[in-house]
Amino acid sequence: xxxxxxxxxxxxxxxxxAVTSLVxxxxxxxxxxxxxxxxxxxxxxxxxFYKIMTAHGTGMVGxxxxxxxxxxxxxxxxxxxxxxxxxxxxxxxxxTGVSMVLIAIFVxxxxxxxxxxxxxxxxxxxxxxxxxxxxxxxxxxxLGFGFLILxxxxxxxLTAVYGGLGKxxxxxxxxxxxxxxGPPAAVVATAMVIITNSTxxxxxxxxxAASLVNIINPAVTMDPxxxxxxxxxxxxxxxxxxxxxxxxAVYEVLSEYTKRPWKANKVFLIAWNCSTLFTLMIYTHHxxxxxxxxxxxxxIGQVFSYANGLPVMVxxxxxxxxxxxxxxxxxxFASSLFFLSMFGWVAGAIPAIIDAxxxxxxxxxxxxxxxxxxHTYMGMGVVAMIIGFMYYFNKTEGNQEHRGIDTFTIALYxxxxxxxxxxxxxxxxxxxxxxxxxxxxxxxxxxxxxxxRNLYRSGRNHLHRKIFSGLRYVGSQVPYQKNQQLAEK
Amino acid sequence: xxxxxxxxxTVFFVFLLALAFAFVYGESKRSGEYxxxxxxxxxxxxxxxxxxxxxxxxxxxxxxxxxxxxxxxAEAEGLNEGKVVKVTGIQYAWEMSEETFKAGxxxxxxVTASDVTHGFGLYNENMELVAxxxxxxxxxxxxxxxxxxxxxxxILCLEYCSAGHHVMVKEIVVxxxxxxSDE
Numbered sequence: 066x067x068x069x070x071x072x073x074x075x076x077x078x079x080x081x082x083a084v085t086s087l088v089x090x091x092x093x094x095x096x097x098x099x100x101x102x103x104x105x106x107x108x109x110x111x112x113x114f115y116k117i118m119t120a121h122g123t124g125m126v127g128x129x130x131x132x133x134x135x136x137x138x139x140x141x142x143x144x145x146x147x148x149x150x151x152x153x154x155x156x157x158x159x160x161t162g163v164s165m166v167l168i169a170i171f172v173x174x175x176x177x178x179x180x181x182x183x184x185x186x187x188x189x190x191x192x193x194x195x196x197x198x199x200x201x202x203x204x205x206x207x208l209g210f211g212f213l214i215l216x217x218x219x220x221x222x223l224t225a226v227y228g229g230l231g232k233x234x235x236x237x238x239x240x241x242x243x244x245x246x247g248p249p250a251a252v253v254a255t256a257m258v259i260i261t262n263s264t265x266x267x268x269x270x271x272x273x274a275a276s277l278v279n280i281i282n283p284a285v286t287m288d289p290x291x292x293x294x295x296x297x298x299x300x301x302x303x304x305x306x307x308x309x310x311x312x313x314a315v316y317e318v319l320s321e322y323t324k325r326p327w328k329a330n331k332v333f334l335i336a337w338n339c340s341t342l343f344t345l346m347i348y349t350h351h352x353x354x355x356x357x358x359x360x361x362x363x364x365i366g367q368v369f370s371y372a373n374g375l376p377v378m379v380x381x382x383x384x385x386x387x388x389x390x391x392x393x394x395x396x397x398f399a400s401s402l403f404f405l406s407m408f409g410w411v412a413g414a415i416p417a418i419i420d421a422x423x424x425x426x427x428x429x430x431x432x433x434x435x436x437x438x439x440h441t442y443m444g445m446g447v448v449a450m451i452i453g454f455m456y457y458f459n460k461t462e463g464n465q466e467h468r469g470i471d472t473f474t475i476a477l478y479x480x481x482x483x484x485x486x487x488x489x490x491x492x493x494x495x496x497x498x499x500x501x502x503x504x505x506x507x508x509x510x511x512x513x514x515x516x517x518r519n520l521y522r523s524g525r526n527h528l529h530r531k532i533f534s535g536l537r538y539v540g541s542q543v544p545y546q547k548n549q550q551l552a553e554k
Numbered sequence: 555x556x557x558x559x560x561x562x563x564t565v566f567f568v569f570l571l572a573l574a575f576a577f578v579y580g581e582s583k584r585s586g587e588y589x590x591x592x593x594x595x596x597x598x599x600x601x602x603x604x605x606x607x608x609x610x611x612x613x614x615x616x617x618x619x620x621x622x623x624x625x626x627x628a629e630a631e632g633l634n635e636g637k638v639v640k641v642t643g644i645q646y647a648w649e650m651s652e653e654t655f656k657a658g659x660x661x662x663x664x665v666t667a668s669d670v671t672h673g674f675g676l677y678n679e680n681m682e683l684v685a686x687x688x689x690x691x692x693x694x695x696x697x698x699x700x701x702x703x704x705x706x707x708x709i710l711c712l713e714y715c716s717a718g719h720h721v722m723v724k725e726i727v728v729x730x731x732x733x734x735s736d737e
Contacts, residue, residue: 111717111718111720112717115714115716115717115719176716176717177714177716178714180714182670182671182713182714184669184670184691185670185671185715185716188645188669188670188716189716192716288692289671289690289691289692289693290690290692290693293671293690325588352688354673354686354687354688354695355687355688355690355693355695356622356623356687356688356695356696356697357690357693357694357695360621360623360624363621364618367614367617367618368614371610371613371614372610374606375603375606375607378606379599379602379603379606383595383599383602386574386575386578387591387592387595388588389578389579389582390578390581390582390586390591390595391581391582391584391585391586391591392582392585392586392588393582393583393584393585394582396582404575404579405575407575408571408572408575411571412568412571412572415563415564415567415568415571416560416564419560419563419564420560422556422560422613422617423617423618423621423622424556424617424620424621424622425556425557425559425560425617427556427622427685427686428556428557428682428683428684428685428686429556429557429560429683430673430686430712431673431675431686431712431713432683432712434560
């Protein structure tokens with residue numbers, strides 16, 4: 066049991082994890098509904114499809130952040146005394162924000178995606194009424210405010226205990242030649258997330274507020290390209306940082322299980338400082354197809370997206386391999402998931418890095434490659450860490466025990482997300498019914514029922530012998546009209 | 555070509571990654587002195603790090619000279635001497651100043667939008683995405699493409715633009731060089 070954590074905070078962590086679990090199940094159901102609709106096993110209207118898509122995207126990023134926060138708070142409490150009231154405030158504001166977002170989507174029909182790309186909310190407000198957009202954007206503001214309060218508090222605590230965020234990131238060791246090890250990994254990661262996510266939240270708040278003002282008074286406008294920069298500075302960084310919070314559990318638990326220290330040496334600290342800087346810079350890879358953006362900025366998007374993979378691949382994932390190697394570690398639900406989550410993190414990052422190459426992005430931006438990447442990254446990385454932590458937490462604070470079926474569920478879970486990662490392989494003749502249409506990041510297309518049956522039949526016949534030839538069609542999409550032509554033939 | 559490279563590269567690197575994790579998992583059942591493992595591991599890491607840097611540097615050098623929005627390169631390849639077509643995205647249609655082309659046409663698409671952000675994605679007859687740019691109100695993005703093969707091409711919206719996004723598709727006909735299509 067973690068004696069250092071305040072009992073009230075421990076209870077709040079439970080609430081964080083409970084909400085994360087419930088929403089995760091709901092989001093998985095939403096994902097399956099979308100797939101079933103695309104496979105024509107069920108039929109929902111496009112409006113409902115896009116509403117569910119909006120809820121799915123917003124909800125998944127939201128609970129990844131909520132679960133990551135629970136992990137961060139739980140382990141940071143071992144090193145820094147924290148006031149549970151802040152965690153409770155974060156939780157209440159999260160629930161308030163989520164409620165507003167759900168009302169926006171399911172009561173007022175808001176369906177502009179979790180990216181709410183300006184000026185789309187204002188345009189939708191004209192067609193469907195302002196209430197949906199106002200509820201959604203305000204709900205996101207409330208959510209962001211809750212996290213910003215948390216980070217400001219944590220920044221104050223790290224400053225009080227370690228003398229500033231720079232020292233928490235080990236600057237005195239990197240730049241001033243101080244000997245020894247830096248602060249615990251949980252502290253280093255927290256400092257990184259404070260810097261990056263606070264920046265993200267301020268960028269997000271700016272574009273959210275501007276969008277709201279634009280809806281209320283259309284005369285007040287914002288440059289769409291600037292809005293897009295702010296949106297992805299918010300969205301990419303915030304989604305990316307969920308794993309930098311969750312990985313704290315991997316450091317702590319693998320170290321405990323292997324009885325080996327995972328200390329913050331100089332290379333470790335340099336890696337986390339690089340991650341801090343690069344994570345702030347690389348959101349521009351979302352704008353690689355905005356040719357109006359200065360070329361130097363887009364080249365930064367490519368080069369630093371490559372570079373951002375290095376700290377993970379060379380230090381964090383490699384460190385996990387090294388600490389487990391010949392450790393005689395006990396393999397249970399938590400250690401298995403944490404180990405596999407490091408695989409999932411890197412396996413999800415590889416296609417993202419490749420897609421950040423401008424010439425590749427030119428023929429793959431916003432195709433099924435994108436959900437392929439982030440379902441691997443989120444499902445096999447972040448969510449695997451969160452579920453691993455749930456087990457660890459229940460084992461440490463309760464009486465959870467590993468059972469045989471747990472090993473089976475881990476295998477099943479990774480096969481499920483491994484299949485999600487295969488989205489980009491799917492093309493008309495190589496697809497099974499379930500895989501035939503997967504929405505691109507924000508580009509769902511719903512094929513007709515008759516064409517879908519044809520696709521299924523041809524896919525079933527061709528799947529086995531053409532699986533590898535399917536690799537040639539990565540990034541392509543099957544449009545509605547094309548399916549109709551196929552069906553007519 | 556780039557789509558194939560991306561796929562094979564991903565499969566290759568993820569396979570290597572899986573091998574590494576499987577190897578370490580297999581070795582986790584044995585015991586070893588951690589300080590010795592660390593010493594050897596850090597030595598291997600240096601080469602691993604340099605190897606990754608080399609791969610990334612190679613990819614950077616090979617790709618940055620072929621940027622799709624490089625007007626200098628378009629000029630060098632004569633792409634900007636062809637037709638200029640104005641394209642406007644609007645919920646949920648594509649308005650184009652010209653819709654019929656011939657194989658061999660070098661086309662400069664000047665793409666914008668009149669309401670919200672759309673994505674201009676040009677697909678060939680095999681439904682392979684061959685070029686794209688974003689269509690954004692207030693900005694004009696120029697993308698160059700040479701129609702090498704005749705056939706029916708399609709423009710799909712590749713940026714979610716609200717409830718009719720999936721119907722925002724336009725067909726354009728590229729006739730064979732020197733004559734109309736047989737069909």
